[in-house]
Amino acid sequence: MSETVEHEHIVSVLVCNKPGVLRRVANLFARRGFNISSISVGEAKDPGLSRLTIVVRGNDRIIEQIEKQLYKVIEVVKVSPIAPSPEKRVEREMALIKVQIDEKTKLEILQLVEIFRGKIIDVAKDGMIVEITGARSKVEAFIKLVESSGKIVEIARTGIVAMNRWNLSKKEA
Amino acid sequence: MLFEAFKRERVEKIFGIPGGAIIHVYDELCSYENEMDFFLFRHEQGATHAADGYARSTGKPGVVLVTSGPGATNTVTGIATAYMDSVPLVVITGQVSTSAIGTDAFQEVDITGVSMPITKHNHLVTSVEELPQVLKEAFHIATTGRPGPVLIDLPKSLQTAEGEFRYPRKLEIPGYKPTLVGHPRQIKRAVELLKNSKKPLVIAGGGVNLSGTAHLLNQFLDKFGIPVVNTLMGHGLNPQDERLYLGGIGMHGSYYGNYAVVNADLIVALGVRFSDRITGDPKRFAPNAKIVHVDVDPAEIGKNVQVDVPVVGDLKNVLEEFLKFDFEADYSEWIEELQKVKESHPLTYEKHEKFIKPQHVVEAASRYFPPDTVVAADVGQNQMWVAQFYRFRNPRSFLCSGGLGTMGYALPAGIGAKIGNPHKEVLVIAGDGGFQMNIQELMTINRYKLPVKVIVLDNSALGMVRQWQQLFFGCRYSATVLNDNPDFAKIAEDVGIKALRIRRPDDVEGAIDVLVHSKEPMLIHALVDPRENVIPMVPPGGDIGQPLLSAPYDKEILQKTRGEQDE
Numbered sequence: 001m002s003e004t005v006e007h008e009h010i011v012s013v014l015v016c017n018k019p020g021v022l023r024r025v026a027n028l029f030a031r032r033g034f035n036i037s038s039i040s041v042g043e044a045k046d047p048g049l050s051r052l053t054i055v056v057r058g059n060d061r062i063i064e065q066i067e068k069q070l071y072k073v074i075e076v077v078k079v080s081p082i083a084p085s086p087e088k089r090v091e092r093e094m095a096l097i098k099v100q101i102d103e104k105t106k107l108e109i110l111q112l113v114e115i116f117r118g119k120i121i122d123v124a125k126d127g128m129i130v131e132i133t134g135a136r137s138k139v140e141a142f143i144k145l146v147e148s149s150g151k152i153v154e155i156a157r158t159g160i161v162a163m164n165r166w167n168l169s170k171k172e173a
Numbered sequence: 174m175l176f177e178a179f180k181r182e183r184v185e186k187i188f189g190i191p192g193g194a195i196i197h198v199y200d201e202l203c204s205y206e207n208e209m210d211f212f213l214f215r216h217e218q219g220a221t222h223a224a225d226g227y228a229r230s231t232g233k234p235g236v237v238l239v240t241s242g243p244g245a246t247n248t249v250t251g252i253a254t255a256y257m258d259s260v261p262l263v264v265i266t267g268q269v270s271t272s273a274i275g276t277d278a279f280q281e282v283d284i285t286g287v288s289m290p291i292t293k294h295n296h297l298v299t300s301v302e303e304l305p306q307v308l309k310e311a312f313h314i315a316t317t318g319r320p321g322p323v324l325i326d327l328p329k330s331l332q333t334a335e336g337e338f339r340y341p342r343k344l345e346i347p348g349y350k351p352t353l354v355g356h357p358r359q360i361k362r363a364v365e366l367l368k369n370s371k372k373p374l375v376i377a378g379g380g381v382n383l384s385g386t387a388h389l390l391n392q393f394l395d396k397f398g399i400p401v402v403n404t405l406m407g408h409g410l411n412p413q414d415e416r417l418y419l420g421g422i423g424m425h426g427s428y429y430g431n432y433a434v435v436n437a438d439l440i441v442a443l444g445v446r447f448s449d450r451i452t453g454d455p456k457r458f459a460p461n462a463k464i465v466h467v468d469v470d471p472a473e474i475g476k477n478v479q480v481d482v483p484v485v486g487d488l489k490n491v492l493e494e495f496l497k498f499d500f501e502a503d504y505s506e507w508i509e510e511l512q513k514v515k516e517s518h519p520l521t522y523e524k525h526e527k528f529i530k531p532q533h534v535v536e537a538a539s540r541y542f543p544p545d546t547v548v549a550a551d552v553g554q555n556q557m558w559v560a561q562f563y564r565f566r567n568p569r570s571f572l573c574s575g576g577l578g579t580m581g582y583a584l585p586a587g588i589g590a591k592i593g594n595p596h597k598e599v600l601v602i603a604g605d606g607g608f609q610m611n612i613q614e615l616m617t618i619n620r621y622k623l624p625v626k627v628i629v630l631d632n633s634a635l636g637m638v639r640q641w642q643q644l645f646f647g648c649r650y651s652a653t654v655l656n657d658n659p660d661f662a663k664i665a666e667d668v669g670i671k672a673l674r675i676r677r678p679d680d681v682e683g684a685i686d687v688l689v690h691s692k693e694p695m696l697i698h699a700l701v702d703p704r705e706n707v708i709p710m711v712p713p714g715g716d717i718g719q720p721l722l723s724a725p726y727d728k729e730i731l732q733k734t735r736g737e738q739d740e
Binding site: 019024068069071072075076 | 286
């Protein structure tokens with residue numbers, strides 16, 4: 001196990017949908033000194049359960065501890081690590097980007113939106129809101145390019161949701 | 174409803190202090206007077222430590238009943254103490270009415286938020302219908318797997334609400350299924366290592382006491398002739414072959430105990446968590462050994478040291494499996510080697526003609542008190558001297574705050590132990606600093622006429638910190654000298670407790686003889702040599718194979734603490 005190499009890791013956590021669960025998980029990360037890069041929460045397949053997708057940085061030992069410590073939270077039902085390799089997993093993030101436009105930059109941004117298969121969901125005289133969905137690398141590349149042609153006023157990102165691909169999860173089950 | 178649940182969980186003793194937000198529950202307590210005993214303490218911290226001492230000494234969960242706000246926050250140190258040492262507690266706190274929650278009402282505090290990182294689980298009750306289920310879960314979670322404290326926050330408005338009481342028989346908690354049965358393949362691997370080892374060593378931790386498996390471990394040690402050491406929390410072992418027992422390890426462990434760890438080729442660690450006080454520098458801990466780690470909490474395995482064979486499971490199951498194996502093993506060379514080190518580097522101290530040595534008091538108490546005595550030690554030098562010089566032969570007989578290091582623990586914990594073990598002797602050994610942190614509970618001893626025996630080892634200092642200041646901070650005694658201590662014997666007498674104050678070495682044995690035979694509660698205030706240090710000592714983060722074996726007296730100390738000239 002590597003003690004020194006830090007890398008990013010996605011954990012999918014199934015929890016009972018009870019008050020205070022998110023706080024318990026967040027508390028745990030703070031208390032043990034683990035760093036959350038992103039966290040997203042939503043209802044899971046079964047009623048009464050929610051799924052958290054947590055992106056966290058750390059070496060292998062820390063990641064192992066995170067999984068074990070998560071299991072100690074009574075409301076945590078299952079902790080599933082998401083495969084590190086992109087061939088074995090799918091990940092998506094959505095971002096809303098509010099950008100200032102003028103006659104000159106408008107066209108550039110419209111082109112970018114098309115290339116990245118984004119959507120324009122709000123337009124006004126001097127600005128618009130763009131929706132972009134994809135792997136985080138794609139979202140980040142898009143933001144970088146938009147930044148270079150127009151002025152971004154606000155960004156809202158969902159954080160990553162991810163799943164292991166069909167074959168892998170079948171083998172696991 | 175609360176007390177109906179307590180009845181079903183066979184709760185016999187309750188510890189606490191009433192208040193506005195729990196007043197209805199206390200009113201109801203009057204109707205259950207014949208079914209359970211309630212003990213009033215003088216501070217909620219005292220009540221919580223008492224419940225902890227009760228739980229550690231009996232194995233049953235300790236139940237605490239306090240009010241909201243300050244009542245609840247006063248339990249925090251007690252809960253954290255229990256959490257660090259995996260002690261089962263169920264703490265019920267009153268809360269302001271549901272309609273007032275969030276309004277900063279009088280005596281409102283978010284105690285579930287406050288206690289989240291120091292409880293195994295906690296819960297704010299939101300409806301009277303869920304109460305039976307919540308209580309059942311609380312007792313179940315507190316006592317199973319790796320035990321720990323559970324806190325239930327009960328709003329005042331729900332205390333009078335009517336509802337049907339249906340106590341669930343079985344529980345289904347989807348996220349809580351402790352692994353109890355050790356994996357057979359890992360157990361087999363561990364046994365293979367044992368067969369091929371020349372220098373095996375068992376390290377017994379608090380888990381051995383918590384799981385009630387000391388007798389199985391003794392059997393295991395005797396069957397295969399394996400030497401054993403224990404952590405601070407693991408005292409209470411008694412293999413028939415005394416040569417197998419090598420005492421405590423860690424920062425103030427015996428030289429030979431630590432020697433065994435450093436030189437072993439195989440460590441079988443049972444219910445330990447490899448705290449920094451045990452390992453010193455984890456990289457230099459047991460450098461020659463493969464490590465087998467058995468624990469019921471998977472998160473402990475691989476947390477602090479790298480492990481070769483992990484076994485997740487209940488010690489009872491795992492030890493029973495170990496005992497099924499049969500093989501010829503001969504570790505006699507190793508045992509002889511250890512025996513030689515034990516003889517050349519014994520745990521020892523020098524008596525003095527003028528001053529009482531604290532070790533002398535402890536060692537005498539160990540000789541005079543019956544073998545099934547429960548000893549509650551406080552924290553600091555006194556605790557280490559007890560660990561070194563009191564020979565514990567029974568499980569659950571040594572209580573102290575190992576993980577959190579809570580000064581003020583011993584007196585209330587001893588009271589709780591006496592409440593749980595009325596037929597055993599209970600001896601509290603505290604230093605002068607820690608004793609004053611919960612000294613108010615002397616009143617509790619007198620209130621219930623509990624024949625608890627107390628020894629205060631008074632060196633007129635916060636001794637352990639003073640020792641560190643002497644050794645690592647150039648003898649600058651910043652805020653550690655207590656040259657204004659009261660006469661603890663007078664305080665005890667004023668409360669109604671018989672007391673003796675001794676200062677000459679010749680008085681030690683006589684006083685302890687009186688203490689053992691006293692039918693009433695009694696306190697001995699022993700003025701001990703303030704210069705004494707706890708030795709051996711592994712400096713923090715150091716190599717446990719290389720402890721300091723002596724620490725010369727600082728001649729200034731007598732002047733500073735007692736105003737006397739050193740000779």
